[in-house]
Amino acid sequence: RAKAEGRDCARSFSKGMDQKLLQRRTMEASLRSALANNEFVLHFQPLLTPDTSEICAFEALIRWQHPERGLVPPLDFIPLAEETGLIRNIGDWVLIAACQEARNWPDHVRVAVNVSAVQFQGGTLPASVAKALEESGIAGDRLEIEITESVLMRESLDALDQLHALRALGVRIALDDFGTGYSSLSYLQRFPFDKLKMDRTFVQNLNQTDAMAIVSTIASLGKCLGLATTAEGIETKQQLQCVVEQGFTEVQGFYYGRPIPPGEIQATHFKKSNVMAMEQ
Ligand code: C2E
Numbered sequence: 687r688a689k690a691e692g693r694d695c696a697r698s699f700s701k702g703m704d705q706k707l708l709q710r711r712t713m714e715a716s717l718r719s720a721l722a723n724n725e726f727v728l729h730f731q732p733l734l735t736p737d738t739s740e741i742c743a744f745e746a747l748i749r750w751q752h753p754e755r756g757l758v759p760p761l762d763f764i765p766l767a768e769e770t771g772l773i774r775n776i777g778d779w780v781l782i783a784a785c786q787e788a789r790n791w792p793d794h795v796r797v798a799v800n801v802s803a804v805q806f807q808g809g810t811l812p813a814s815v816a817k818a819l820e821e822s823g824i825a826g827d828r829l830e831i832e833i834t835e836s837v838l839m840r841e842s843l844d845a846l847d848q849l850h851a852l853r854a855l856g857v858r859i860a861l862d863d864f865g866t867g868y869s870s871l872s873y874l875q876r877f878p879f880d881k882l883k884m885d886r887t888f889v890q891n892l893n894q895t896d897a898m899a900i901v902s903t904i905a906s907l908g909k910c911l912g913l914a915t916t917a918e919g920i921e922t923k924q925q926l927q928c929v930v931e932q933g934f935t936e937v938q939g940f941y942y943g944r945p946i947p948p949g950e951i952q953a954t955h956f957k958k959s960n961v962m963a964m965e966q
């Protein structure tokens with residue numbers, strides 16, 4: 687009897703596994719066709735320089751315009767795209783689409799692109815970036831690549847070479863979600879960063895004990911190392927005032943603007959007076 691029960695159990699377990707695998711395969715197939723059918727879109731969220739309240743960059747954030755499910759957020763499909771390696775092709779598309787869009791903006795406005803650790807595997811990222819710059823015709827210094835610490839931990843030697851190759855193209859490197867994960871200060875010495883992007887959880891928790899000490903330490907760390915510092919996730923005037931007081935050189939968040947489709951980016955976004963009006 688116990689044996690029979692065990693068999694049933696094993697059977698339903700493997701049935702569950704099958705279903706999971708099937709779901710994954712289906713999702714993988716639809717991700718593949720999404721790329722072929724041009725179902726990915728980029729939305730753009732502004733980054734501002736607080737002392738002038740001008741937009742200095744837009745961050746490209748991918749969404750999947752799914753025929754049935756509507757607009758699917760990146761966290762719902764990027765992990766599978768990374769597991770299956772599809773992120774390489776998707777990432778190449780993002781680079782080209784983001785640089786193409788930046789052509790429509792004034793020269794001083796950069797475009798920031800998120801790049802996953804998987805895109806560093808194989809060493810072809812600098813070539814992909816060079817291709818996107820060439821096809822779009824934008825200068826290398828208008829592109830900012832946002833990476834997370836996971837890039838530095840895996841195959842860190844190879845990543846280092848690629849980061850140097852990217853910088854040789856004029857491209858800037860930002861360390862995204864800084865302060866979470868397995869931050870090691872030695873990364874800051876070993877890798878050629880231009881910017882620290884503080885994770886938004888620190889801004890969210892500003893009213894908690896010691897949060898202010900951390901925020902202010904990240905700002906001065908950036909300053910001492912000669913790096914730009916971005917505070918992301920700014921939703922309120924109080925949060926803005928606090929990070930500006932601490933010396934962050936750039937701010938980003940719903941307070942200034944949510945990610946918007948490229949068609950909604952207008953000339954007024956690049957005029958100082960209008961950006962300041964958004965502040966009130
Ligand atoms: P991230 O690069 O750290 O991007 C910031 C995320 O925070 C975005 O979510 C943005 O919409 C959201 N956000 C911005 N301001 C605020 C705010 O004031 N309050 C709150 N609550 N949230 C805010 P999104 O667009 O869902 O992207 C999530 C993550 O997906 C990104 O985090 C990035 O890691 C990844 N991602 C997005 N686009 C790409 C891409 O093209 N390639 C890769 N590899 N990853 C991407």
Ligand code: MG
Pocket residue numbers: 745800832862
């Ligand atoms: Mg980012």
Ligand code: MG
Pocket residue numbers: 862863883884885886918
């Ligand atoms: Mg971030």
Ligand code: MG
Pocket residue numbers: 862863
């Ligand atoms: Mg993130």
